[in-house]
Amino acid sequence: MNVSRGGQPFLVAAWSAAHLEAVEQALSRWVVAQAPAGLGDSMRYAVLDGGKRLRPLLVLAACEAVHGNTAASMRAACAVELIHAYSLVHDDMPCMDNDVLRRGKATVHVKFGQAQALLAGDALQALAFELLTPEPDEVPAAIQASLCRLLARAAGHEGMAGGQAIDLASIGQALDEDQLRQMHRLKTGALLQCSVLMGAACGSLDARASAALAVYGAAVGLAFQVVDDILDVTADSQTLGKTAGKDAQQDKPTYVSVLGLERSRDYAGELLVQARDALACSGLAETRALLALAEMVVNRHN
């Protein structure tokens, strides 16, 4: 996919490949195997060798759009991925979704036992905040504080954890579209939007750009979940790398169950337009990577 706007053509595949490699290297360096009593092994298993790394790419793309501090943005990219990874480890546990397959591999509790999975998740959340707070000569303290502020709110009871609580409570319930949107804004959307805002917080931007990136992040976050719900019924487990058809099996309300498949597809398309419009109004010069990521979210097959 090429997006050209005046100057040099923008090669999405090359941009993604270079940034993905840098993210993988950074994650491998920061999630160390030496943690005591096998904890490092389970943490690395949970994080490395898998995942689309959408959240890190959003952080890096947003940071580039505001010409931000690149040392800070790589730390933020990895931190948000660690929060995502820990949430998957805990979410897969028997007392939650009880899933055995993730990213094409056995889930962490299947491989290492429930106690180790619980601890690995806990330690990954702490490590996220550790990554955001190196010594101040590496990243300015003001950026460190902003990044921790954004991530803590997006991960906690007003964000991802709160959304998961609604998700738990909604099994077998009939939700309307507004309730479903609210659940997903918290459960998935908060961390995806936070990725964009963390990237932006690595630089400086005016109120207009800030508002535009918040709208972009919210649209991409919601689109991700709508497409997730679509893929849960249209793709197979091998393509997804996780168990397909789980939502219906667990009687969970989804966009497909509430809107139907066609209207869900239309809605994903509308959210892509919202994201594109927000970037166009942002006043930021370099938004091609952000645009390409939004398109990738909506057009993905797994």
Next chain:
Amino acid sequence: MNVSRGGQPFLVAAWSAAHLEAVEQALSRWVVAQAPAGLGDSMRYAVLDGGKRLRPLLVLAACEAVHGNTAASMRAACAVELIHAYSLVHDDMPCMDNDVLRRGKATVHVKFGQAQALLAGDALQALAFELLTPEPDEVPAAIQASLCRLLARAAGHEGMAGGQAIDLASIGQALDEDQLRQMHRLKTGALLQCSVLMGAACGSLDARASAALAVYGAAVGLAFQVVDDILDVTADSQTLGKTAGKDAQQDKPTYVSVLGLERSRDYAGELLVQARDALACSGLAETRALLALAEMVVNRHN
């Protein structure tokens, strides 16, 4: 217990009572019931109405010793207590210690179910970092970053979570005293020492005071665990507010199993002397509350 040093007598009971009340009020204000789908209720249940609040008191006493920022120290005091509370919630779960009694009440998973307990713990960890990162006009960004840095390291794989992994792996194993000390330095000691260092990070102090407080925090942290091991065999469940005799029942190595009861008591006394000496060498003028807390840790009955 009064400690007088020249000027006004220091009334430990009055100091503790006033600070405990402030901590309880702050925790009740910050751990809000409005979190979605009952998550607020389980989070409040895990945190409020119980606990000695030793970690918050250490934060506040250390901050007073360095004449630090009191808004920052109250946030730090509550943040470290949230980390402690979340660790208890997860530690009590069936896949870990499988305990039903904590602070004289049913444990969180018994009361709210395992999934909610898992989420409540996760959300409490995030909330800890949220408390540390208010808008910068309330607490300077440099202090926010320092506090997050200290807490993330103490909570994570090089601290509490790492210690719990060693604890898990050590069940039924014969540890020697050095291995036991290393486990407890991480599992319990890291967060207790961190409490002291976070209080100190709310102000400014020279290298000598900084080193002295680190020694004090390490000694108090280890003493706490030695006394915990003693009380597990000498006190009853009602006095402890948690199940007594669990360590022997679970075949966990403890100071009592490794050193015996009398040498464990002697060791706790030695650690109190270490803590007292460190304060005496710190060059800090106002260390009476820190001294009183060290005495309380060693002389406690529950």
